[in-house]
Amino acid sequence: MTSIDVKNLTKEYGGRRPARAVDELSFRVEPGRVTGFLGPNGAGKSTTMRLVLDLDRPTSGTATVGGRPYVTLDDPLRTVGALLDAQAAHPSRTGRDHLRVLAASNGLPERRVGEVLAETGLEPAARRRIKGYSLGMRQRLGIAAALLGDPEVLMLDEPANGLDPEGIVWIRGLLRRLAAEGRTVLVSSHLMNETATFADHLVVLGRGRLLADVPTRDFIEAHSKARVRVRTGDPVRLRATLLAKGWSVGDAADADGRWVVEGARAEEIGAVTAREGIPVFELVDERASLEQAYLALTAEAAEFTAAASPLEV
Numbered sequence: 001m002t003s004i005d006v007k008n009l010t011k012e013y014g015g016r017r018p019a020r021a022v023d024e025l026s027f028r029v030e031p032g033r034v035t036g037f038l039g040p041n042g043a044g045k046s047t048t049m050r051l052v053l054d055l056d057r058p059t060s061g062t063a064t065v066g067g068r069p070y071v072t073l074d075d076p077l078r079t080v081g082a083l084l085d086a087q088a089a090h091p092s093r094t095g096r097d098h099l100r101v102l103a104a105s106n107g108l109p110e111r112r113v114g115e116v117l118a119e120t121g122l123e124p125a126a127r128r129r130i131k132g133y134s135l136g137m138r139q140r141l142g143i144a145a146a147l148l149g150d151p152e153v154l155m156l157d158e159p160a161n162g163l164d165p166e167g168i169v170w171i172r173g174l175l176r177r178l179a180a181e182g183r184t185v186l187v188s189s190h191l192m193n194e195t196a197t198f199a200d201h202l203v204v205l206g207r208g209r210l211l212a213d214v215p216t217r218d219f220i221e222a223h224s225k226a227r228v229r230v231r232t233g234d235p236v237r238l239r240a241t242l243l244a245k246g247w248s249v250g251d252a253a254d255a256d257g258r259w260v261v262e263g264a265r266a267e268e269i270g271a272v273t274a275r276e277g278i279p280v281f282e283l284v285d286e287r288a289s290l291e292q293a294y295l296a297l298t299a300e301a302a303e304f305t306a307a308a309s310p311l312e313v
């Protein structure tokens, strides 16, 4: 079983105003689950992935795959499959030739080309030149290339980029299956809601720093505030009763006559209304949007970045 281990990783880019793209970052990506790698634009996700793949040198710290630096792996493509830049393939090659060259130059069996073309739904386009591919098809080709070595570890940078709704459903299924097979799957995205549909675990970055390293379920539980919507035949008494008992209730019902009680669960409000004999027509548990919780978590980092980087003219 192969994990990705990032330890005290720092990457500074020089230039007129040196900046830390990755700042003392430590986390482990475990096998057998999909880890969502989240953060706003510029948070350092791509840089971290490049450092894991030894495409860039860290300023300090280490990144290893199965305990070894990527460059020391005997058979890198059979160990780690990566999608970093879906535009990287040679435009005048066909999709099939692109994969055949990759297989041949890495000592991978030719049969894998057909297998990954089938896996990614690219068979009908395999003999067409890449320059005629849509963004979604290029993404699929990049994913096919990442799967070519049947690797234990997958690192995919924004794989859903450019995919249509059917493609998005397909990639969710693929990621789940790869993890179920015991592989280590790290997937970057800047969309929380989308990531929560397939990731078991979340690693969240802001300004190169670790903001969260938690199971998705725990993140939802901790950050997405509970609330209840309730519809009643006696709104005046309902509101007065709940306010008297210390609940936070809005000033007005929504257009459908439902009142929102913040920080409450349906069974708590149900118990109060039953005790007080207030007629209830509807009582629903709700959660504040996950995306809002994620934005709140990363907002501080984003604000700092904005303040620290005034527009230059």
Ligand SMILES: Nc1ncnc2c1ncn2[C@@H]1O[C@H](COP(=O)(O)OP(=O)(O)OP(=O)(O)O)[C@@H](O)[C@H]1O
Residues within 6 Å of the ligand: 013, 014, 020, 021, 039, 040, 041, 042, 043, 044, 045, 046, 047, 048, 190
């Ligand atoms: N080659 C480079 N030279 C200078 N700065 C760089 C370089 N590569 C990345 N950066 C900077 O490092 C920071 C992190 O960028 P990175 O691309 O890793 O973020 P990201 O989380 O992947 O964002 P995105 O979602 O936009 O791809 C950014 O401020 C970026 O401008």
